[in-house]
Amino acid sequence: MVAIPFRIPRPRLGRLVLALLVLALVAVSIVRFGGYADARQGYAVPHDGQLEATLGIRFTQAAVVGDGGLVELRYVVLDTQKASAFQNDTKHPPRLRNERSGKLAWRAALMKQGHELRPGQSYYLLYLNNGGAIKRGDKIEITSGQRRLAHVPVR
Amino acid sequence: MLRLDRGRWKRLSAVPLVAAIVAVLVVPGPSQSAASPPAGLECLTAGDNAFDLTATGGYAAMPDGNTIYMWSYAAGGGAFQLPGPTLCVTAGVKVTVVLHNSLPEPTSITFPGQVQVLADGQPAQPETDAAGTLTSLTTTAAANTGSVTYTFTAGPPGTYLYQSGTDAQKQLQMGLYGALVVRPAGHPERENDRADSAFDPDREYLYLLGEIDPDLHLAVERKRAYDFTRYKARYFTINGRSMPDTIAPNHADWLPAQPYGALIHIRPYDPVGNPKPALIRYLNAGSVSYPFHPHGSDEQLIARDGRPAQGPGGQDLSYSSFLIDVAPGQTVDTLMIWKDAEHWDPQGNPIPVPLPSLQDQIVGPGPETWFAENPYLGGEPGELPPGVVQNNQCGEYYHVAHSHALEQATNYGASFGGMMTLIRIDPPAGCPA
Numbered sequence: 194m195v196a197i198p199f200r201i202p203r204p205r206l207g208r209l210v211l212a213l214l215v216l217a218l219v220a221v222s223i224v225r226f227g228g229y230a231d232a233r234q235g236y237a238v239p240h241d242g243q244l245e246a247t248l249g250i251r252f253t254q255a256a257v258v259g260d261g262g263l264v265e266l267r268y269v270v271l272d273t274q275k276a277s278a279f280q281n282d283t284k285h286p287p288r289l290r291n292e293r294s295g296k297l298a299w300r301a302a303l304m305k306q307g308h309e310l311r312p313g314q315s316y317y318l319l320y321l322n323n324g325g326a327i328k329r330g331d332k333i334e335i336t337s338g339q340r341r342l343a344h345v346p347v348r
Numbered sequence: 349m350l351r352l353d354r355g356r357w358k359r360l361s362a363v364p365l366v367a368a369i370v371a372v373l374v375v376p377g378p379s380q381s382a383a384s385p386p387a388g389l390e391c392l393t394a395g396d397n398a399f400d401l402t403a404t405g406g407y408a409a410m411p412d413g414n415t416i417y418m419w420s421y422a423a424g425g426g427a428f429q430l431p432g433p434t435l436c437v438t439a440g441v442k443v444t445v446v447l448h449n450s451l452p453e454p455t456s457i458t459f460p461g462q463v464q465v466l467a468d469g470q471p472a473q474p475e476t477d478a479a480g481t482l483t484s485l486t487t488t489a490a491a492n493t494g495s496v497t498y499t500f501t502a503g504p505p506g507t508y509l510y511q512s513g514t515d516a517q518k519q520l521q522m523g524l525y526g527a528l529v530v531r532p533a534g535h536p537e538r539e540n541d542r543a544d545s546a547f548d549p550d551r552e553y554l555y556l557l558g559e560i561d562p563d564l565h566l567a568v569e570r571k572r573a574y575d576f577t578r579y580k581a582r583y584f585t586i587n588g589r590s591m592p593d594t595i596a597p598n599h600a601d602w603l604p605a606q607p608y609g610a611l612i613h614i615r616p617y618d619p620v621g622n623p624k625p626a627l628i629r630y631l632n633a634g635s636v637s638y639p640f641h642p643h644g645s646d647e648q649l650i651a652r653d654g655r656p657a658q659g660p661g662g663q664d665l666s667y668s669s670f671l672i673d674v675a676p677g678q679t680v681d682t683l684m685i686w687k688d689a690e691h692w693d694p695q696g697n698p699i700p701v702p703l704p705s706l707q708d709q710i711v712g713p714g715p716e717t718w719f720a721e722n723p724y725l726g727g728e729p730g731e732l733p734p735g736v737v738q739n740n741q742c743g744e745y746y747h748v749a750h751s752h753a754l755e756q757a758t759n760y761g762a763s764f765g766g767m768m769t770l771i772r773i774d775p776p777a778g779c780p781a
Contacts, residue, residue: 214365315413
């Protein structure tokens with residue numbers, strides 16, 4: 194076989210085009226996927242020791258359920274007394290803010306009061322997913338009182 | 349050897365870069381690719397109606413954080429799942445189920461409601477030990493590596509359990525059960541041969557009810573004895589899940605061994621746009637009755653144990669009920685529609701009770717907050733707090749459905765949980781994604 198000579202008339206322009214293409218690939222990848230959490234592999238919720246010490250709970254999962262209409266927030270009890278106060282404060286449930294879109298889910302739809310909370314046991318809140326504010330793969334910020342927990346991935 | 353000059357290399361390297369950029373733009377993002385499959389019954393079918401099931405052990409996750417060692421059936425050498433796969437066949441066909449046993453003791457499958465079941469070509473037979481004590485209701489597969497092939501002709505259309513017949517008190521409790529759906533020949537859109545059992549095939553649901561005593565499961569896992577006089581179920585499941593996992597999608601990431609959700613998702617009845625009801629198949633694989641209460645909607649009971657509710661002359665004996673009481677080992681099939689009976693309309697037929705103003709409502713969680721600030725399904729929201737444009741996804745409505753033996757609606761005593769799920773009704777025009 195014979196090598197076919199090929200010459201770019203302006204070699205510097207060719208290098209520039211390649212560099213721009215690489216940059217474009219990186220940029221579209223970030224824009225396309227950067228705002229999403231990995232919903233399947235290695236799911237982990239960030240920990241905040243101060244938040245946990247204040248509320249007596251650790252958030253362990255945020256998930257879109259109810260065919261997209263509800264958001265479940267699950268937590269495990271660390272300190273029974275503080276967790277009871279958190280759970281019984283039904284007028285001030287945590288707010289969920291979509292970090293990608295800024296949309297909020299704020300209205301808890303199902304929250305049982307009066308549990309005898311057991312340390313190490315998990316409980317949950319359900320939120321109405323206002324206007325589809327939160328979608329699977331998003332990351333949310335959970336605000337409870339003065340405490341915030343950012344970059345919580347949504348399954 | 350082909351030699352390329354530097355210019356050609358550059359040109360060629362540009363091609364995959366452009367292709368990669370296009371691919372990144374075209375390939376769906378995680379929210380699409382990881383989108384939940386539709387809720388509802390998921391059938392395992394086979395062209396020759398031959399199924400391979402492996403009795404094996406695995407772990408089920410409970411919503412309170414507990415993890416329970418279970419036994420159940422894996423399909424075709426696949427992964428453990430609870431309950432076993434839902435087998436779907438047509439009435440009158442020859443069905444083959446090959447049971448492979450990887451458990452440390454003999455096990456078997458019985459098919460209640462199916463007759464003349466053969467095991468390895470011979471009539472399936474009860475088994476006894478040397479002392480003559482019954483050990484199995486049917487032919488077993490030996491421990492660890494045994495197998496047995498069951499064959500039968502699928503009986504009348506309806507819903508049936510398949511379950512272990514060996515040391516049934518223990519093995520059934522351990523999770524060795526699944527659902528067998530027999531469809532009418534020529535009419536897969538009906539529950540049975542009656543024309544009035546027609547349902548919407550996209551709205552077919554499975555409620556396979558069960559229970560778990562974690563102490564028994566721990567004893568089996570640790571190969572210790574268990575005193576059945578101390579049996580006490582602490583978890584109550586629909587399709588192997590407890591609330592709130594019951595409303596998670598089928599094949600949710602965090603429930604790898606419990607693939608079947610139990611959310612019902614429908615739209616209001618409409619004689620033109622949505623004329624067919626949903627079908628709900630109830631099965632009780634537990635030890636006590638589960639008085640299941642669909643709450644906001646009565647259901648029409650049309651069949652029990654694979655037999656239609658009809659008289660000797662074929663007269664319709666189905667009936668509407670707010671309580672579907674499913675006894676152990678029993679199956680019940682119901683049709684369900686959600687009807688706008690009073691035709692409330694904000695202009696022409698407004699609800700004659702003034703709604704409380706927003707400040708008079710408890711703005712926060714509680715039973716009242718299933719409310720979208722609009723009592724009309726899919727209507728425009730009423731008064732909302734500043735900055736809030738919608739209280740739910742699209743004006744849809746939810747109500748719970750659960751066992752009315754309220755201890756069965758708990759996760760180890762904590763409500764809301766256990767044998768509970770939601771029924772979601774979207775506005776007549778549907779809910780935009």
